Amino acid sequence: MTILEVKNLTKEFKDQKAVQGISFELYSGEILGLLGPNGAGKSTTINMLSMMMHGDDGEIYFHGKRVGNHKNLYKRQLGIVPQDIAIYEEITAEANVMFFASLYGLKGPELIQSVHRALDFVGLLDKKTRKPKTFSGGMKRRLNIACAIAHEPEILIMDEPTVGIDPQSRKHILQSIKQLKEQGTSVIYTTHYMEEVEEVATRVVIMDHGKVIANGTKEALKEELEEEKLYEIVVDQELGLLGDEWYEIEGVKQVDMEGTCIRIATVKGIENLDKIISFLIDKGVRIQNITSLSQSLEMVFLKLTGRRLRDEGE
Numbered sequence: 001m002t003i004l005e006v007k008n009l010t011k012e013f014k015d016q017k018a019v020q021g022i023s024f025e026l027y028s029g030e031i032l033g034l035l036g037p038n039g040a041g042k043s044t045t046i047n048m049l050s051m052m053m054h055g056d057d058g059e060i061y062f063h064g065k066r067v068g069n070h071k072n073l074y075k076r077q078l079g080i081v082p083q084d085i086a087i088y089e090e091i092t093a094e095a096n097v098m099f100f101a102s103l104y105g106l107k108g109p110e111l112i113q114s115v116h117r118a119l120d121f122v123g124l125l126d127k128k129t130r131k132p133k134t135f136s137g138g139m140k141r142r143l144n145i146a147c148a149i150a151h152e153p154e155i156l157i158m159d160e161p162t163v164g165i166d167p168q169s170r171k172h173i174l175q176s177i178k179q180l181k182e183q184g185t186s187v188i189y190t191t192h193y194m195e196e197v198e199e200v201a202t203r204v205v206i207m208d209h210g211k212v213i214a215n216g217t218k219e220a221l222k223e224e225l226e227e228e229k230l231y232e233i234v235v236d237q238e239l240g241l242l243g244d245e246w247y248e249i250e251g252v253k254q255v256d257m258e259g260t261c262i263r264i265a266t267v268k269g270i271e272n273l274d275k276i277i278s279f280l281i282d283k284g285v286r287i288q289n290i291t292s293l294s295q296s297l298e299m300v301f302l303k304l305t306g307r308r309l310r311d312e313g314e
Ligand SMILES: Nc1ncnc2c1ncn2[C@@H]1O[C@H](COP(=O)(O)OP(=O)(O)OP(=O)(O)O)[C@@H](O)[C@H]1O
Pocket: 013, 014, 016, 017, 018, 036, 037, 038, 039, 040, 041, 042, 043, 044, 045, 192
């Protein structure tokens, strides 16, 4: 069942087309990975979805109804974990969650119960009387999640919730998201970490330069690659443009060069690595490294854009 439908959402800043008419759906009880490199337009999309920013064009439908006419109803069903942690450092963890939950109309015993349930869910109930200023980055992030889920929203929108946190908190957060899904929450999970999408998402929307460049289940996206394998070869000096010469090697389908890194997509059943190597040696370069990339969403992204999602080591 479709819970959210985004149609032709558009946002332009002064001289930057941040989001250029994107459309996608969020289905009930799924984790949708919104994936893209820095600057792809993910945060702008999230900000429009969460009503924190007006779009220039496009519509959002919640349970089939335009949210423009039912803003409050829609907002009540949203939980938002923004990219920058938004909590009060000087009041207790419990008071933080209480503040956000009360904004959604929770009161009295129901409020206390919901706050404790949310704190327990993120593993911070035993720290409820502590102030976040004494927390690690990961704990603050978990508290931010508790603030977003105490009112039990139907949709949880998370903008890069694991950036800059310790591995233990990261694991905890990914686990909690899966658990929320099991409980029926629909999640939009924004990230530029491919491995997180591989781990938690059921479906993926890939954005680049403000546009949706792929949309489907992880399996469907990877299936497109079934007939191919990809080599990444690092050489000691940049090769000039070789044009069609590459395609004289049997099986070679696509070649992208980024500095001294060459990525070659080739037909699976054809063994041509020796020919590729001889070809490069004939061009007078030395091979420094060869990797055979396995089928992954990273490969899907590479194939679609000719670039890696993020730089090595980032
Ligand atoms: N308030 C703004 N004013 C002007 N340009 C902006 C503004 N916000 C975003 N942009 C530009 O719009 C483009 C998309 O930015 P956005 O933050 O949505 O991307 P992103 O995919 O979320 O990237 P990141 O992972 O870095 O957050 C970028 O080129 C950015 O510089």
